[in-house]
Amino acid sequence: MKKIIPFLLIGFGVLSVLFFLLADFFGLGKAGIQAAQIFGMEIGAFFILAGFVLRSLKGWDDFSMTKFVAAVRDLPALTWVALGALPAFVLYLLVPMFFHESHRIQYPVDYIRQIVPIGIDFQSMIGAIELWLKNGEYGQYMFAPLVNLLFAPLLLFKYPTSYYILTYVTLASYLILCLLAVQMSRVEGKSIVVFIFAISIFSYGLVFEFERGQTYTVSLMLSVLATYLFHYQRNLRWLAYLLFCVSVQLKFYPALFVLLFVDDWRDWKNTLIRFAALGIANFLLFFLFGFSYVSAFYNHMVNGVQTGEPSVVNHSIQSFVYMLSSSEWGVLKGDSALWAGQHSGSISIALYVYFLICFGVVLAGAWVKHKTGFNPNLLLACVLGSLLLPSVNHDYTLAMLTAPVAMSFAMWNTREAAISKALNVLLTFVASFAYATLLIPHVFKPLYLKNSLPLLFILLTVLALQTFNQKHDWDTQSKTS
Numbered sequence: 001m002k003k004i005i006p007f008l009l010i011g012f013g014v015l016s017v018l019f020f021l022l023a024d025f026f027g028l029g030k031a032g033i034q035a036a037q038i039f040g041m042e043i044g045a046f047f048i049l050a051g052f053v054l055r056s057l058k059g060w061d062d063f064s065m066t067k068f069v070a071a072v073r074d075l076p077a078l079t080w081v082a083l084g085a086l087p088a089f090v091l092y093l094l095v096p097m098f099f100h101e102s103h104r105i106q107y108p109v110d111y112i113r114q115i116v117p118i119g120i121d122f123q124s125m126i127g128a129i130e131l132w133l134k135n136g137e138y139g140q141y142m143f144a145p146l147v148n149l150l151f152a153p154l155l156l157f158k159y160p161t162s163y164y165i166l167t168y169v170t171l172a173s174y175l176i177l178c179l180l181a182v183q184m185s186r187v188e189g190k191s192i193v194v195f196i197f198a199i200s201i202f203s204y205g206l207v208f209e210f211e212r213g214q215t216y217t218v219s220l221m222l223s224v225l226a227t228y229l230f231h232y233q234r235n236l237r238w239l240a241y242l243l244f245c246v247s248v249q250l251k252f253y254p255a256l257f258v259l260l261f262v263d264d265w266r267d268w269k270n271t272l273i274r275f276a277a278l279g280i281a282n283f284l285l286f287f288l289f290g291f292s293y294v295s296a297f298y299n300h301m302v303n304g305v306q307t308g309e310p311s312v313v314n315h316s317i318q319s320f321v322y323m324l325s326s327s328e329w330g331v332l333k334g335d336s337a338l339w340a341g342q343h344s345g346s347i348s349i350a351l352y353v354y355f356l357i358c359f360g361v362v363l364a365g366a367w368v369k370h371k372t373g374f375n376p377n378l379l380l381a382c383v384l385g386s387l388l389l390p391s392v393n394h395d396y397t398l399a400m401l402t403a404p405v406a407m408s409f410a411m412w413n414t415r416e417a418a419i420s421k422a423l424n425v426l427l428t429f430v431a432s433f434a435y436a437t438l439l440i441p442h443v444f445k446p447l448y449l450k451n452s453l454p455l456l457f458i459l460l461t462v463l464a465l466q467t468f469n470q471k472h473d474w475d476t477q478s479k480t481s
Contacts, residue, residue: 009051016044073421078191080425081409084432085199092437096444111204111441112211119163122213126162130155138293142300145288146249163213170210173221174201177403180224181410184232184374189410196406196435203439205398212396215250220400222247223254224379230261231374241278248282253386255282259378265367309392312442315452316393317351323451331448354457355388358464365467376407377463377470384460388453395452398438405435405459412466423469427462434458 020040024031100106117123128141129148133155154162178197185193200206209216222243229240244261247254258278262271286294310322312329323329325341332340340347362381383404387393409431412424434455442450449455 006051006055009047009054011051013044013047013049013051016047017041018044020044070418073418073425076191077189077409077412077428078195080428081192081195081432084429085436088433088436088440092440092444092446092449108441108443111443112208114211117160118211119160119166119213122163122166123159125151125213126154126159138296138300142297144249144286144297145293146246146285149288150246150250166213166215167210170215170217173218174206174399174402177217177221177224178406180221180228181403181406184228184376185407185410186413192410193406196409197402199436200399200402200439203399203402204441205395205401205438208394208396209399212394214396216397216400219247219251219254220383220403222250223257224403227257227260227374227379241281244278245282245285249285253390256382256385257379259363259382260375262366264372309394311394312450313395314393315387315395315398315456316391317348317355317388317453318391319393320451320453321348321351329447329451331451351457352389355385355460358460359385361464362467365470376404376411377467380404380408380463381460384456384463387456388460395442398452401435401438401459405431408463413470420469424466427466427469431459431462434462 017040020037023037023040097106097108124141125143125147128139128143129152131137131139132148133152154165157165174197178193181193181197182190206217226240226243226247229236229243233240240261244254244257247257258275261274261278265271286297310319310326310328312323314320314323321340321344324332324347325337325344327337359381362377366375366378380401383400386400387397409428412428437445437449438452438455442452
């Protein structure tokens with residue numbers, strides 16, 4: 001049968017070409033050669049060509065669908081990462097930008113609410129530091145004492161020079177994260193890491209972070225560098241602890257990353273001692289300026305948490321639940337929006353519980369499978385927690401996903417079972433699509449994806465499922481270091 005298929009294709013192609021060529025003779029369509037006839041003949045020519053290719057192809061007689069599916073399933077992981085990103089690029093960037101009904105290019109504008117001058121968050125931080133340094137007063141914004149000390153030297157430079165310096169530091173941190181991710185990944189996963197960092201450097205979240213003058217990428221870089229030193233440069237663990245403390249003081253979210261400082265999940269005694277020591281060290285750092293500053297800083301933090309900032313570009317669980325019933329987003333209307341408003345508490349609890357279940361699955365996977373060394377899945381789970389749990393989490397924090405996503409995708413290695421490999425392909429494709437969609441400005445996304453929380457929960461779900469799907473011995477690099 002396989003030997004006949006090439007001749008069937010050639011025969012069908014010849015008949016198709018003759019039919020459309022002689023369409024006028026049969027009185028079909030308009031007189032003369034028309035576009036439809038040319039198209040039909042081209043299709044026939046394609047079948048003829050396909051027939052000759054199959055006839056000349058070596059090994060065609062041994063072809064089977066089972067072998068074909070196996071070959072597709074065993075393609076490099078980068079294939080599915082790239083294919084997963086492609087639909088997001090086409091649907092949410094290419095189509096709205098070039099296929100608009102006005103027949104003009106629609107470049108994304110106003111996806112960041114512009115506040116003039118640029119770098120407003122950075123200026124607020126520098127202003128607060130200057131007010132405290134010169135007058136000892138507390139303004140509208142307050143920061144951890146170590147932040148005041150680290151950024152005080154920037155007062156030597158006038159704006160916008162100081163803002164430019166921070167921008168270059170952020171870019172340098174992004175590049176260092178890329179190098180660390182490549183270094184901490186297996187050889188077969190390094191191409192995935194480079195690909196993800198390459199497409200993410202123009203991302204919506206990173207541009208947003210640059211525009212506001214935020215320091216999330218800097219803080220993440222310090223945390224990942226600390227994790228690298230802890231697992232791969234054991235003689236520099238003292239430096240790892242120092243960098244971790246600095247990152248926690250810059251942005252409190254890295255406190256979750258303490259879970260990455262585990263040598264052996266069975267050695268719970270030493271692990272708890274390490275956690276306690278790091279916790280005490282960070283607590284004491286808050287008292288660098290005395291009790292009065294700590295008291296004022298604590299009140300400032302509590303008020304910020306209670307207030308929150310509900311917005312489409314705030315992807316925290318608290319903001320998302322509020323926005324479900326808000327006309328600002330408009331994803332729910334009428335009775336649906338009213339129901340969401342009445343049951344906002346239950347919806348919030350359900351989302352928090354779901355996060356804890358998925359996070360617990362990843363954490364339990366490290367314990368049950370006894371995964372020693374650096375755990376990229378746990379890093380990604382911690383970052384997702386940092387993006388979802390705090391009440392204020394604007395989209396400029398999305399830039400933190402790049403390194404954890406790259407390292408996690410690069411480490412996804414499944415068992416040899418066919419079902420496990422197929423599931424890995426599917427989950428990688430879905431996670432890549434979700435991540436690539438997060439790189440695109442929200443103004444181009446459909447209404448239900450303008451807030452980033454649904455996509456973050458997709459990543460979280462895939463991460464939990466991959467925990468079950470991965471084989472045990474994925475981290476050979478840290479074991480041999």
